[in-house]
Amino acid sequence: MPNHHARTIDPHTLPETITRYLTAHQAHDTATALTAFTSDATVTDDGTTYEGTTAIEQWLNRSATEYTYTTELTAAQQTDPTHYTATHHLEGNFPGGTVDLHYRFTLRNDLIEHLVIEP
Structure with missing residues (x-):
């Protein structure tokens, strides 16, 4: 459900936790990516x-x-202090070849509590 209160922000100003996860995920650095998440x-x-x-x-x-x-x-985009969306454009050898995916983050104590990935 799109939230109309979300405001566009510079992707470089996303919280450190989200940037750490996205960078590690792209580098296939699972150990570092996991440090961005809460235990639950x-x-x-x-x-x-x-x-x-x-x-x-x-x-x-x-x-x-x-x-x-x-x-x-x-x-x-930032909806509030704990809700962020990062939009990625992917190109590759998956079905369809290109897609824009929205990574919807919910933070708790500066860690990722929920992540929903959807077109």
Whole structure:
């Protein structure tokens, strides 16, 4: 559900936790990516929800090997101090070849509590 109170921000001003996760994820650095999440975090990707660091670690490792693609951070929004959206443009060898994905983050204590990835 789009939130109309979201305001566009410079992608470079996203919180450090989100930037750390996105950078590590692109580098396939699962260990660093995991440090950005709370211990009870959830990630929803492609309609499937992964709960807790073990499940998220498995998801990170799998998504790193499934396809080859480039990612460009094209936009960012902030709804409130704990809700951010980062928009990525992906090009690669996955079905469709290109897609814009919205990474919707909920933060708690400066860590990612929920991440929802959707077109």
